[in-house]
Amino acid sequence: MIPSDHFVRFYNEVFKFLDERDGLRPYYDQISRHQELHCLEWFRRDGLKGMYDYWEHIRIEENCEMEQKLLPDRLYFRMSRCPSLSKVLDCDAEPCAKYCDHCAGWVLPLLTKCGYYYVENIIGRKTPECVSVITPSKEVAEEVQKEYLSSAVEENTVFSNLDNWEEVERNKRS
Amino acid sequence: MLRYQEDNELHLDFHGTTNTTLNYIAENYGVEALKEILRKTGRDVYKSIHEKLVKGDASELLEHLNWFYFREKGKYQLTVEENRIVLEVFECPAIRHLRKLGLEPSPHVCLQTSEVNAGMCENSPWRSEVQVLGEGHCIQTFTKDAGK
Secondary structure (H helix, E strand, O other): OOOHHHHHHHHHHHHHHHHHOOOHHHHHHHHHHHHHHHHHHHHHHHHHHHHHHHHHHHHHHOOOEEEEEEEOOEEEEEEEEOHHHHHHHOOOOOOOOOOOHHHHHHHHHHHHHHOOEEEEEOOOOOOOOEEEEEEOOHHHHHHHHHHHHHHOOOOOOEEEOHHHHHHHHHHHHO | OOOOOOOOOOOOOHHHHHHHHHHHHHHHHOHHHHHHHHHHHHHHHOHHHHHHHHOOOOHHHHHHHHHHHHHOOOEEEEEEEOOEEEEEEEEOHHHHHHHHHOOOOOOOOOHHHHHHHHHHHOOOOEEEEEEEEEOOEEEEEEEEOOOO
């Protein structure tokens, strides 16, 4: 048994294997479908409050140092110490250079299906911190993305599903 | 002394993601690729255990097995002799949690044990074996080659 405590270190080995084969994207999609088991109906039913409750449970179980703010038009996260990247950095095996991408990798398809926008700034690939916003509003998402891009220090650290806005809007209505 | 010894909250749902990952790699890249990733995890992630085993020292392996099966409330018995370690797991915490989540355990679920153990023992005087006796029930044996 790989202890649940060590899953992310195994995950890191899987990412390195897949990245060498250009295989990360289809794997993220598979993980996203797996996460639907935990989240899809909950998020569709309870919206931002359901997402707040899910990530509050994650904050406790995964030992995150994270602040969440639930506002009428958005859910805001600030992770000041990500336990996942922290473990991968505290590991005798080499970290995958794209380790942080997995978070947006599974969250974006899930939230797109739920009809929500997600914008994330991972800040730095060796810094266990990030900020993100979930919102049903395209205008809010665009404003947040602009802000994150203007403050980005490293390249390719801002992720969003704004390119799929038509799908988000369609799923919002279904 | 353990290189990794978490003692805070547990997120057991990671067993579900491991299960999905085992199936994904086996289906898309083959079982041999999955075994190699798991053996590499044994060698590289558990470098500290591996390096001690290469020197013949199983102390960290013993602590690792005991700590994580205890922490995840597994039902197990650990028997230690000079050149032989036997861990009988009567109820695997990973499989128990998969069932709780309503997930079918991957046909490759026990490879995470057999291949990680094999990776930790690679190029050492220790060799590992896993006998699966039933769902969630296995015997993991580590044997030190005589004379090494």
